[in-house]
Amino acid sequence: MDYRLQATQQTPAYIMYLLDISASMNQLMDAGNHQEKRRIDVVTSALNSAIRQMVFRSTKGSRLSPRYKVSILAYSDNVFDVLGGIKSIDELARMKPLDNVQTQRLTNTAKAFSAAEKILLLELDKMQDCPAPLICHMTDGAYTGEDPEPIVQRIMNLTVPDGKVLVENIFISDEILSKPIENSKKWPGIMYETVLDEDYGNKLKRLSSPLPESYREMMIETGYKIEPGALMMLPGTNADLVSLGFQMSAATPVR
């Protein structure tokens, strides 16, 4: 129960991305280098980097060892399975899954987590020897429709021998923190006691798992300064932090 199981071809890590594609994802945000980009473009670029990171961590010789399995669900009024099922990283490497992601209208977060829960319940039996699955949720605003909290709490209580299912939240917002984060490489992370300026941010904090030490060690190795006790929650105030969030999702220990 300490998130130490290594991802291997026989025991791959499963990561599910839930992407909010509501209309507000068309708004512009700081993309670094004094540039602004649409939120959805920052997110797809960060997710592409995370996929690349998974590829990086899955090479053996000149081969891609399928150490990761991935789902991508995009949601707005409805939920769309972008990959058409769970794909291993070697299958995903041959796809261009994010080329045609279009924004829609609302933010039915409960529907998205409900779809995620269904997939997990179907798959969990096969994942008993694998690293604990992780859901990486990216959103830019409060939900519409049903409150997702009870569903997320149920998901966070699903367990495999490696630990409970992990839930990470990347919340793209300009107003979540009173002070901007100048350097993501030196940022300690959001703790339980961190006060956020948005109510929805505080709710997402409750719905974010504590960052496992094994993940934190991996983040430290790649130059970040996340401190013990940090939650798997990222304030997506700029492209750097959104990217950090997606990098965190793929920080499962690998063989």
Next chain:
Amino acid sequence: MYTFYSDQKKETPVSSVYRDPFSIRYGYARANETQEADDFGQDFLAFEVKERSLVFAVCDGVSLSFCGDLAARFLSEELLQWLGSQTPEELKDESLIKEKLTEHLGELTAKGTEAIRRHRLPGSMPPILREVLEEKRTNGSETMFLCGRIDMADDITHKAHVFLASSGDLRLRLWGEAEEISNPHITSDTKKRWSTKDGIIGGKIQIATGSTLKDTRRIAVYSDGFSTIDGLNTLPSTDQLQILVKKSLQSPLSDDLSFLDIAW
């Protein structure tokens, strides 16, 4: 003369050979997934017996670096050559030989980098994998190693001059006449390795030589893929070792496995 170089595309069951005065057992197996993909193992094992002297190298290529199998093979061959070119007297002076080997490992980066530069990737692979591998190529290929040379000094007392050098987490076990001897000089460290780009990284190489090894009569070296024998006080029979190899490969965490056992 007797020479063995592991074939990185083939398993070598645990085998034994006697070349006076050395009794040698060795084995090589790729991780299950590597066998299934018919790919190259990331370990390399080589030894050579010439007259009354034995040189060996066991390398464990770092799979997250650029084609760790290349660095493992390259460095094993180079280390064997280097060890064979030294005199037993040179190998006895710990500080001098440490400096000399460190310098040699630094010099090998030019040749290693060139070997990596020339390596052709398979023609058909996803563009993202090719990009990642090309990025890795610029950072070089890496391997851990443990190498050594044993020169028989006295056939009656079975005393030998033993020299060992290491960087990384290869496992080393030493035995005297009867019991296992503790080994404070060569310890496992997963951060240490040799890189075709940067030479030794993660810390200095470890050396053991001269009087610290004077009572040694047997050594075993193996990669972490054979960690199942870590807890055994004595090494079992060759047949039993082969059973343990098969057991190691059944684990989901199975890794490439090299094993070398030398007694004199």
